[in-house]
Amino acid sequence: MGEWPLYEVFVRSKRGLNHVHVGSLHAADDEAALRNARDVYTRRNEGVSIWVVRSDAITASSPDEKDSLFDPSGDKVYRHPTFYTIPGSVPHL
Amino acid sequence: MPGQADHQAHFDEVIARHDRIEPRDWMPDAYRRTLVRQIAQHAHSEIIGMQPEGNWISRAPSLRRKAILLAKVQDEAGHGLYLYSAAETLGVSRDDLVAMLLSGKQKYSSIFNYPTLSYADVGTIGWLVDGAAICNQVPLCRTSYGPYGRAMIRICKEESFHQRQGYELLMTMMRGTPEQRDMVQESVNRFWWPSLMMFGPPDESSPNTERSMAWGIKRNSNDDLRQKFVDMTVPQAQALGVSLPDPSLTWNADRGQHDFGQPDWDELFAVIRGDGPCNTQRLAHRRRAHEDGAWVREAASAFAAQEEPGHG
Amino acid sequence: MNDDLFGGDSSQWAFGTDFEDPLAGVDTTMVDDVVADDLALYCLGLADDALIMSQRLSEWCSRAPEMEDDVALANLALDLLGQARLLLARAAAASPSVVPVLPEGSPVPPEDALAFFRSAGQFRNVRLAEVPGGDFAHVIVRLLLFSVARRELLERLRGSRDQVLAAVAARGVKEVSYHRDWSARWFLVLARGTGESRRRLISALDELWPYQAELVRCGAVDLALADAGVGVDPTTYAGAVDAVLGEVFATSGVERPSRGPLAGVGGRLGRDGVHTEALSLLLAEMQVVARAHPRGRW
Numbered sequence: 001m002g003e004w005p006l007y008e009v010f011v012r013s014k015r016g017l018n019h020v021h022v023g024s025l026h027a028a029d030d031e032a033a034l035r036n037a038r039d040v041y042t043r044r045n046e047g048v049s050i051w052v053v054r055s056d057a058i059t060a061s062s063p064d065e066k067d068s069l070f071d072p073s074g075d076k077v078y079r080h081p082t083f084y085t086i087p088g089s090v091p092h093l
Numbered sequence: 094m095p096g097q098a099d100h101q102a103h104f105d106e107v108i109a110r111h112d113r114i115e116p117r118d119w120m121p122d123a124y125r126r127t128l129v130r131q132i133a134q135h136a137h138s139e140i141i142g143m144q145p146e147g148n149w150i151s152r153a154p155s156l157r158r159k160a161i162l163l164a165k166v167q168d169e170a171g172h173g174l175y176l177y178s179a180a181e182t183l184g185v186s187r188d189d190l191v192a193m194l195l196s197g198k199q200k201y202s203s204i205f206n207y208p209t210l211s212y213a214d215v216g217t218i219g220w221l222v223d224g225a226a227i228c229n230q231v232p233l234c235r236t237s238y239g240p241y242g243r244a245m246i247r248i249c250k251e252e253s254f255h256q257r258q259g260y261e262l263l264m265t266m267m268r269g270t271p272e273q274r275d276m277v278q279e280s281v282n283r284f285w286w287p288s289l290m291m292f293g294p295p296d297e298s299s300p301n302t303e304r305s306m307a308w309g310i311k312r313n314s315n316d317d318l319r320q321k322f323v324d325m326t327v328p329q330a331q332a333l334g335v336s337l338p339d340p341s342l343t344w345n346a347d348r349g350q351h352d353f354g355q356p357d358w359d360e361l362f363a364v365i366r367g368d369g370p371c372n373t374q375r376l377a378h379r380r381r382a383h384e385d386g387a388w389v390r391e392a393a394s395a396f397a398a399q400e401e402p403g404h405g
Numbered sequence: 406m407n408d409d410l411f412g413g414d415s416s417q418w419a420f421g422t423d424f425e426d427p428l429a430g431v432d433t434t435m436v437d438d439v440v441a442d443d444l445a446l447y448c449l450g451l452a453d454d455a456l457i458m459s460q461r462l463s464e465w466c467s468r469a470p471e472m473e474d475d476v477a478l479a480n481l482a483l484d485l486l487g488q489a490r491l492l493l494a495r496a497a498a499a500s501p502s503v504v505p506v507l508p509e510g511s512p513v514p515p516e517d518a519l520a521f522f523r524s525a526g527q528f529r530n531v532r533l534a535e536v537p538g539g540d541f542a543h544v545i546v547r548l549l550l551f552s553v554a555r556r557e558l559l560e561r562l563r564g565s566r567d568q569v570l571a572a573v574a575a576r577g578v579k580e581v582s583y584h585r586d587w588s589a590r591w592f593l594v595l596a597r598g599t600g601e602s603r604r605r606l607i608s609a610l611d612e613l614w615p616y617q618a619e620l621v622r623c624g625a626v627d628l629a630l631a632d633a634g635v636g637v638d639p640t641t642y643a644g645a646v647d648a649v650l651g652e653v654f655a656t657s658g659v660e661r662p663s664r665g666p667l668a669g670v671g672g673r674l675g676r677d678g679v680h681t682e683a684l685s686l687l688l689a690e691m692q693v694v695a696r697a698h699p700r701g702r703w
């Protein structure tokens with residue numbers, strides 16, 4: 001049996017803010033992923049709401065759509081193709 | 094189709110403007126390999142680093158200290174997890190990285206191959222070892238690889254609690270009994286040199302430093318960081334009322350920095366080779382946990398497969 | 406780059422340096438028609454359950470099946486440790502006579518004196534909490550049995566006339582509800598996962614089941630405090646506990662174990678200070694540093 005799949009974790013740090021990507025984790029299934037996300041990523045009261053989504057369910061754009069330098073075949077190299085930049089203005093992230 | 098040279102030019106330009114490389118960007122193979130190695134070793138260090146302090150959780154002498162220590166060691170598990178995730182964005186799996194740790198193919202920080210022999214070591218590790226780690230890690234928040242830098246930001250925020258709790262424990266113990274003060278001094282004596290070794294060998298014998306700095310993976314040289322650490326630590330030691338076990342440690346007014354002695358590099362290389370006081374024990378502990386957990390991981394996967402046949 | 410990375414609000418840290426007084430801000434006035442020693446003993450029972458469970462859970466730190474579970478187990482241990490600390494402080498405030506006497510001028514706070522300077526016979530935890538650890542199935546079964554009962558207790562204790570107990574219960578019920586759900590989920594996963602996980606689960610359940618009845622047994626102290634509206638009589642929630650466990654067993658396809666409750670010694674159980682052989686060993690380790698420095702400052 002293989003490794004537990006990878007999940008991406010999004011946390012709403014307080015009411016009125018968007019969910020923001022905070023990191024990833026491994027879990028056997030969606031429910032375990034949600035629990036693990038609570039335990040790993042909200043240990044310091046960082047969140048009021050959590051989303052988890054399997055990393056392989058995310059469709060990502062090319063890093064720089066306008067840039068002809070990007071080679072689309074490069075997509076397939078990575079098991080884990082996306083990480084979202086955390087804006088500096090989000091507190092405590 | 095753009096060619097290799099165009100890719101390289103684009104990559105170089107991103108590095109030159111101190112921007113971040115992100116997972117799906119083209120990057121030179123050597124850059125990717127260097128990052129995987131560095132991030133993985135860092136992740137392994139966090140996970141193995143749970144053990145020396147974890148050793149004292151069951152014996153923490155007050156309920157408050159027990160909670161602080163458990164929360165701290167728990168953080169280290171989280172750090173390992175964040176870093177393995179960052180490495181995974183480079184196309185390796187956590188399983189593979191863990192396998193490389195367990196087989197000894199990849200290393201972890203040698204500091205964790207030293208034993209913890211008294212409760213003061215919990216304080217000293219927080220103060221000196223986490224302190225040295227912070228010196229190493231704060232510049233990495235600006236590393237050129239995006240996921241690594243973001244993991245480091247999260248980690249550095251938590252590390253500042255680690256260092257503070259360690260220093261505060263030592264301060265409290267220094268206000269306690271004479272036996273407690275002796276315990277603190279003895280612990281600082283043992284951990285001072287290994288802490289200095291955490292910055293790696295001197296620059297002249299650190300072959301990869303230059304390239305890693307050019308790529309923006311590393312932001313400061315080993316010797317620069319070691320100097321910074323010594324300058325930061327000396328006044329803290331004075332405030333604490335402990336001495337540092339280096340007779341040649343003095344303030345150099347001309348340089349505006351401290352002069353200090355060299356650690357025993359032979360000892361460090363012996364520890365790296367696997368002959369440190371705790372190398373065998375640390376890896377054996379990790380292997381046992383991994384093997385003992387295999388049936389649990391399999392059970393969870395089997396259960397998930399029944400619940401979500403669509404996911405396969 | 407976020408430049409005030411290291412400044413900012415320290416309240417976001419799980420454990421900062423500012424939780425000196427465990428009962429700060431809580432009304433510690435005694436309810437007037439309660440015997441102080443009874444209240445202290447009652448608090449010690451609930452505190453010791455949490456403390457010893459926490460000690461056993463924290464043994465898993467750096468040993469869990471996955472990193473994610475390592476973090477989760479530490480959270481559970483931290484929750485219970487927090488409950489223990491408040492309850493020990495309450496016991497000491499209710500009746501200082503229960504606190505071991507330390508050398509003159511010792512700075513050890515009363516809750517630590519209670520945790521680190523009592524001997525096994527003075528601990529009032531249920532025996533389930535102290536049984537030596539086994540495999541991960543053992544952790545799950547123990548936590549399930551424990552947290553199902555503790556949740557029912559805390560839910561009812563929120564209405565206590567003692568403000569401290571009510572406050573501890575109000576916070577604790579949320580924590581322990583999570584512990585119950587977390588362990589129930591793992592129970593289901595292990596029951597239905599693989600042949601091996603099921604075999605291990607059932608073996609842990611068979612081992613630990615005889616300790617379960619003690620969680621819902623009513624002693625003289627429970628009864629006295631329940632009458633005063635300060636404590637809860639466990640027999641009032643025994644049925645609810647049984648129903649929750651029955652549901653977990655049914656969902657998991659596991660038969661309710663048939664072994665009867667573990668006998669006491671001359672009728673005395675954990676709450677009466679009669680324990681298994683494991684407790685004094687656990688305490689020897691837990692207390693060794695504190696006892697070596699009765700005047701120590703930590």
Ligand SMILES: [Fe+2]
Nearest residue numbers: 139168169172
């Ligand atoms: Fe760390």
Ligand SMILES: [Fe+2]
Nearest residue numbers: 169223252255
């Ligand atoms: Fe740390």
